Amino acid sequence: MQLFQGDCLSVLPTLPEKSVDLIVTDPPYFRVKSNDWDNQWENESEFLTWCELVLFEMTRVLKPNGSLYWFAGPYMAAKRRT
Numbered sequence: 692m693q694l695f696q697g698d699c700l701s702v703l704p705t706l707p708e709k710s711v712d713l714i715v716t717d718p719p720y721f722r723v724k725s726n727d728w729d730n731q732w733e734n735e736s737e738f739l740t741w742c743e744l745v746l747f748e749m750t751r752v753l754k755p756n757g758s759l760y761w762f763a764g765p766y767m768a769a770k771r772r773t
């Protein structure tokens with residue numbers, strides 16, 4: 692097992708494609724918590740764009756039969772970028 696620490700958008704691109712069995716992630720929810728990490732985007736659209744970038748990399752590294760569990764706040768969970 693390997694352990695990485697860093698920005699997911701820096702670390703994920705270093706992993707080979709179709710190499711990961713399982714992703715369980717609890718990313719920022721967008722303006723649910725007062726912490727800086729949950730308030731780093733100007734608006735919903737920016738946050739959803741970031742989610743798309745992360746998901747692009749996650750789906751790239753997942754094996755075809757891999758699984759992804761993404762925790763989300765109830766308000767943003769069903770949102771899509773407009």
Ligand SMILES: C[S@@+](CC[C@H](N)C(=O)[O-])C[C@H]1O[C@@H](n2cnc3c(N)ncnc32)[C@H](O)[C@@H]1O
Nearest residue numbers: 697698699700701716717718719720728729731
């Ligand atoms: C909802 S919290 C996770 C809390 C964790 N499940 C726990 O119980 O401590 C979201 C986490 O994502 C981290 N984070 C925010 N942006 C990130 C990024 N670009 N790459 C990696 N982690 C990030 C934050 O530092 C924060 O710790």
